[in-house]
Amino acid sequence: MDLSLAPHVSRFAVALYGPMRSGLAYLDPGSGSFLLQLLLAGILGGLFVVKMSWSRIKGFFRRLFTRGQKPEEHDR
């Protein structure tokens, strides 16, 4: 892959976005992607905590019933 292009492309990107950034910030297409995450933060965080607790509870019982065997590994 020809990454000697990178300086040219980045110079282009700077010319296009760099100096004008503050002035044209309202055109940032990422606003919606940012705000969606913040809007959903509560739900995403809540579901994640529930999921992790549930897998811990499952893990506890699995260990209880399969004592002596090596406990199964979890993703997290």
Place this chain on the structure above:
Amino acid sequence: MLYRQVNRSYRAAYDQLLESGLYRELVDAGEMIPHEAVNVAPAESSLASLVVRPERLDFVSYPYEWSFAQLKDAAALTLAIQKRALARGLSLKDASAFNIQFHQGRPLLIDSLSFEPWKEGEPWVAYRQFCQHFLAPLALMAQVDVRLGLLLRLYIDGLPLDLTSRLLPGRTRLRPGLLTHVHLHAASQRRFSGIAPASRTTARMPRNAFLGLIDSLESTVRGLAWSPGRTEWADYEQSHTYTPAALEQKRRLIEGFLQRIRPSMTWDLGANVGTFSRLAAETGSTTIAFDLDPSAVELHYRRCRAEGEKRVLPLLLDLTNPSPAQGWNHRERMSLAERGPADAVMALAFIHHLAIANNVPLPLAAETLAGYGKSLIIEFVPKTDSQVQRLLASRQDIFPGYTLEGFEREFRQTHTIRASERIEGSERILFWMERL
């Protein structure tokens, strides 16, 4: 040789990649390409802090050349890397599918400079890119039609989410992952497109929410599935016209040619599910196995993955309309021809598809194949062959020049014929040629 420049503005993030142990962890896990710092004058010395040289790839492929499972594996790898990064205080600032390459049978992150320190409270800056590059095409391929993956060739920064949302069937709104990351995401982009970033700084993204986002993306990707139907091509391996003895002879002939050519890079054109690609790989050649049928490429990739095949890379490609040079000034993505030439090209049971099904004149076929590779292993399939008869059944025979003599005459304009042999029990002839 490929070098990358680390600018002073990025140096702190780069140092953290190394000091946190993330670089070592990812390289050891085979998930990221290794690089080394080198003593080379930087291209833009006023900005530079360091120059690194990543390990060289054998071949660069693009997401619009991948099958469903390849794109899905690349998506899963991106998220797995993001989880490893978060555990060490870093986060991916890019989630571009172009940052993943298939190397020795596995997807691999090739951009070791795409990490930045993550500060709790910040949303994922690459969320939009991940959805556009991975989730949107995977959802369309799984839920509508696998051929929609080719939209990635049109939209090289990933599929617009509003378009994806419109193309997906209404029932996908009942799936929480697709509802959130595609439909609501598209609506949110529409709704907030005029809002300045300043107004979004008050809300925060706690760590659990960030982990929840990655976890949700992971299960959404995992939940997308596509099964190749038994298409005509994919069935071909079982239903070809060869007797077992003829097939064995064809295999031996190809093996013999390959052993004399000793290629390190082979392109197998019309590889189907890779029966003969394997022969090239067995001689030690990296082999790119192209086919235009998404089902064949999918089955071939799954087989390579299951068998741990490291030398074969199945890719989706229509030789009558190969990947062009794309992006800014045609220089961001290479055309197929720019990625060649290979040492050897195999075109087995292929020429009749070019010449008869697609009207490519033999001189043009010869010239193009000469451009793709130095050595050529090509099978001539005459008009009397049942496969050609099938192609001719529904159309007028306007190919008076499509004969063995015509084929040899035209290919001699660009190649020297080194060997040729009839495959017993058929009228097909296998040639080994070298380009002039």
